[in-house]
Amino acid sequence: MSRRFRNSDDKVNRAKNDHLAKENELFKYIFIMIKSIGIRCNPNEVFFAICEATNETCVVSVVDSIVVPIALEMPEKLKFIRNTMTDILEEYGVTNACIRATEPTAQTLYIPRIYLEGVIQELIASSSISKYYIGHISSISARLGIQRADFKKYISDELDYDKISDWKKFSDLQKESILASISAINI
Numbered sequence: 504m505s506r507r508f509r510n511s512d513d514k515v516n517r518a519k520n521d522h523l524a525k526e527n528e529l530f531k532y533i534f535i536m537i538k539s540i541g542i543r544c545n546p547n548e549v550f551f552a553i554c555e556a557t558n559e560t561c562v563v564s565v566v567d568s569i570v571v572p573i574a575l576e577m578p579e580k581l582k583f584i585r586n587t588m589t590d591i592l593e594e595y596g597v598t599n600a601c602i603r604a605t606e607p608t609a610q611t612l613y614i615p616r617i618y619l620e621g622v623i624q625e626l627i628a629s630s631s632i633s634k635y636y637i638g639h640i641s642s643i644s645a646r647l648g649i650q651r652a653d654f655k656k657y658i659s660d661e662l663d664y665d666k667i668s669d670w671k672k673f674s675d676l677q678k679e680s681i682l683a684s685i686s687a688i689n690i
Contacts, residue, residue: 539599540592541683542623543676546615547571549584549623552680553595556688563667563684565595566677577615581622588626600627600635601687603643603679634690638683646686657682 536557543550553565569587571580591597604620605612620637627635636642644651656662657670658678664670667681 537599537688538595538597539601539684539687540595540597541601541603541680541685541687542588543603543680543683544616544619544623545676546613546619547573548676549588549619550674550676550680551588551591552677552684553597554681554684554688561666561685561688563681566673566681568677571615571619577618580615581618584619585622585626588623589630592626592630592632598633599687599690600632601638601643601683601690602627602635603683604637604639606639635687636690638686643683643686646689647682654682 536555539554539556541552541554548571549569551565551567551569552563555562555564569584572583575583602620602623605617624637638646640654641651644654649657653662657664658675660671664678664682666685667673670678673681
């Protein structure tokens with residue numbers, strides 16, 4: 504009789520172990536999806552790249568730009584960019600962001616670029632994006648794990664950023680937005 508109970512207990516234990524094994528198998532497939540955006544402004548165009556990252560991969564899914572309409576006055580341009588960027592953030596479900604900002608030591612300051620960066624900063628701060636930062640070459644490089652001096656080399660194709668296929672086909676400003684997007688994953 505004690506043998507019967509032992510077998511019964513063994514069956515219960517095996518059933519519990521099988522159940523735990525199935526739960527563990529399911530947990531292997533649970534992963535976190537991070538969607539990040541990297542933004543690089545110039546006075547006439549806003550470049551952006553969107554990366555999708557899981558526990559194992561990082562894919563650049565979108566590289567695009569928004570042309571700032573020249574026919575509009577500055578307040579209307581800012582409104583246009585804000586509304587368009589709002590739509591992009593919502594459409595792609597972005598969770599992290601990096602704005603590649605004007606360097607504090609820049610020789611020439613382009614006021615329209617600074618206006619665009621400011622409006623986008625305000626938009627991101629008041630959006631559902633959970634993590635964001637304003638990136639200069641040094642902070643983006645640090646988050647990417649590359650040397651600050653190599654940042655410009657990647658942009659100018661002196662170095663090939665081998666994590667992105669067809670790296671050389673992108674323009675300099677697109678590359679900056681891509682690197683900003685990848686760095687935003689590591690916030």
